[in-house]
Amino acid sequence: MFDRYVAFRARLQPRASAVITPARAFSFADLDADVNRFAGALRALGVGPASGLVAAQNSDAYEELVLLLALARLGVASTPEYDAAADLRLGAEPLAQGRAFVRITQAWIDAAFAAEPFPVTSAQVAPEAIGRVLMSSGTTRTPRRVGLSWRMIDANVRNAAVTWCAGLSGRWMPRTGLDSMLGLMTCLTGWSVGAAITVGWELEDLPKTLEVLKPSFLTFTPAHLRELLAVTPPEFRPLPGLRILVGGSLLPRDLAQETRLRLTADLRIIYGSTECSAMAHADAALLEAAPGATGYPGPDVHVEIVGADGALLPAGQSGEVRIICERSAQEYIDDPEASAAAFREGGFHPGDIGHLRGDGLLVLEGRADDRMNLGGRKFMPGPLEEAALGCPGVLDAAVFAAPDEAGLDRCWLAVVQDEDFDRERLIAHLAAQSEGLPPFRFAWIAEIPRNAMGKVERNRLRAETMAALGLTPVE
Template sequence: MGFWGQLRRHGMTGRGDAIVKDGPALDWAGLLARVEREAAALQAAGLRAGMHVGITIPDEIEHFVASLALLRLGAWQVALATHDTAAEREAIAARAGVSHVLLGPQGEPAAVGPGALSWPLPAGDVAAPASDAGGVLLRTSGTTGTMNIVPLSGDALLVQAARHPEYAGGRLLRPASIEHNNSKRHRLYCAAMGGTNVFLPAGQVDLADYCRRLGVTALDLALMQAADLQGQPFDCEVRVSGSSVPHDLRQRLLATAAPKLVVRYGATEVGTIAVAGPAAHAGEGSVGRVVAGIELEIVDADGWALPHGESGQIRLRGEGIAAFYLDAPEQSAARFREGWFWPGDIGALAADGTLRVLGRADDMINLNGINIFPSEIERVLESHPEIGAAAALGLPSPVHGQIPVAAVELKPGRTALAQELQAFARERLALRAPRRILIVEALPRNSQGKIVRRELAAKFHILGSTR
């Protein structure tokens, strides 16, 4: 059937609203008619199935329509986001082999091929028959190393979308811009399942009230957004992405703003891997049970499956998973091997099937042969009443292999001395405690809110060695 065929089926079965924002809604018939017009305009401008096209359209609904039109045409698309610098957009466009860029009114073009096409384009004739040749090109975060580009076909998106039955007949609001990977992915999932995509109006909005008024059933948040939730409880599910949602934050959200809290663990290459529902937040690091359609194993360094409870590398396989990185053979060979995808995470499976994610294998700190997960240090530091967030990492040492250090940002209006924080950590972690703690105004984060550890490492190197 293909991605476009799935959307057409929703239009023919008379489903209700496809897009909702303050003001008139757009039903499925109206959305599909608009997408057909835009696909014809793209074709008239010279775009064809299989081409790689950039999107620099900050308006969320227009970006969404452009994304669907490119899928209808069979082209591949990559977001050249307005929150990135011009140099970053040009680098991504070059890596992705972009030939054209759809440019919204507030976007700045990347220097590519024939240049930018102003969106929306002049009207064209009837578009060619729908093609399933295209998909999305999603970039990995690159917080610990090289950024990679992940090709996911329209068929792969359909398989991943089917793991989200909650979107069928539901209403999804994701406050993070559609220019971010996860936002675009989940908005496409919602469309594939016949749900309603809810968008925020311009300006400030009472999020809980807006969700109630527009009948939102799933509020999908990044970790930083979830940490800021306050006030009256949300009536809808609050879904948080990430494997490192602290236990204390989960308990606070359950008790106050998000009694229907769901934590989701996933990867750019896979989509959703495991889900922890409201009753599954008792264990530290738990991300719930692996979703149907994903086979996951915990293995040792030689690839042998480990018993329940033992920690090791996570590997997984299933339908709808990417098969390689675009133009990155070495990275592809390291992550996609023997029919499995290796996300680079360390985890453990309990006998009841619950998955715990302990951290990134690349982030593991080796102190004189002692393996220390950064999350061990971060959990302790974030339990201190003055600390808002923490990030730990290992610095190279000619004597000890690596030395654990940490950077922290304090809660607004709070004060603390680094020596006090070190004593606090040492009392609870002993030898595993950080040897130096740096208090910063704000931890370096990328546009998705993930901490960029290589920038932290550079800060410590400027300060000098710790022995």
């Protein structure tokens, strides 16, 4: 169904840009014709709704978009290329033994592009059938497979168009891929309102690209935003008319302040999940008065804070977040145990800990499964991470727990440092604001492992630290 956004725009504004890459710009007419070409070529290979969940492997940004839309035009449900449970894989090499595989070569792709364009009618699909599968955030647990129905995808696009990207057109630049809810919704919603999606740009080229293309909308994770600022030259001037939306994890105050100073004053925060898409959003200026703020719940979202017994908690009191929204998934695919834990009591439990202010603002304090139990005292990673990130020269940081030789969990602070970084300055910086922070050890690393939405993979940090200490091999 979502391919129809492109087909509609190809009729309404055929010459308007739909996709912009470093190589060239593609109009809506170009994109729609290429979707038809690929849909016809895939159908000739026997790909159709009976193929089940199809994973398409492709490293070219434009071709990846075309394949997604071509599968949708045929009424075929798609899934990320790394989904080993896909029923059919299209690509250069099979991913899992025993699964159907169709080899797609560069010669096949070139032939598809060279074919004469011909119309392919969008397939009629059952609205409640799965149209796309995404993986939930696997930061401290195994990622779950979330099935998004065609109806859910359309409802999420409509919600985005009137909330977190209302009134925007022009050129949009997602930094997360089609395997994330934020990246998928940015592309589909952009096309639905006639915006051009800009993809395929290297990090070091982004500052110049922003100056030349003058996009109206960027969707980033905090990690992506910090990377952009690291390569942005001091002489770069803030861009008028640019909005940046940040999601995937909490936006630290220091990062918000630097972004508003150096890139744009129009900085927004969004709270969402793979299971529900966007749930709350607001201006990032709220972080000044409310660290951990994620925004106000959307018009169709009801947020509750509940205690361990499931009872509702009053405003200002911390507890588990529960989301009630018609756009929410109802279960994970082939995982009844995880489904029962997350989808219960009439709502979705994302595993976040937070509170609601009296005015309805949702403030998060961390994830329940991120909470560290250090000798009976419980700590959330957020305060120590934010303190570390506030030190000049710290490029990235993450807090996690790992056992010592006695088997007791200790707090660790993983730090990615700039060149010529003074570690003693960080030690002094943290010592000056140590109240409420747990004792910790440093782990100096080259990169913080993160998932597609920029969330820290703490289990991986824990396993690698244990391996370095000779306590257990890395899984």
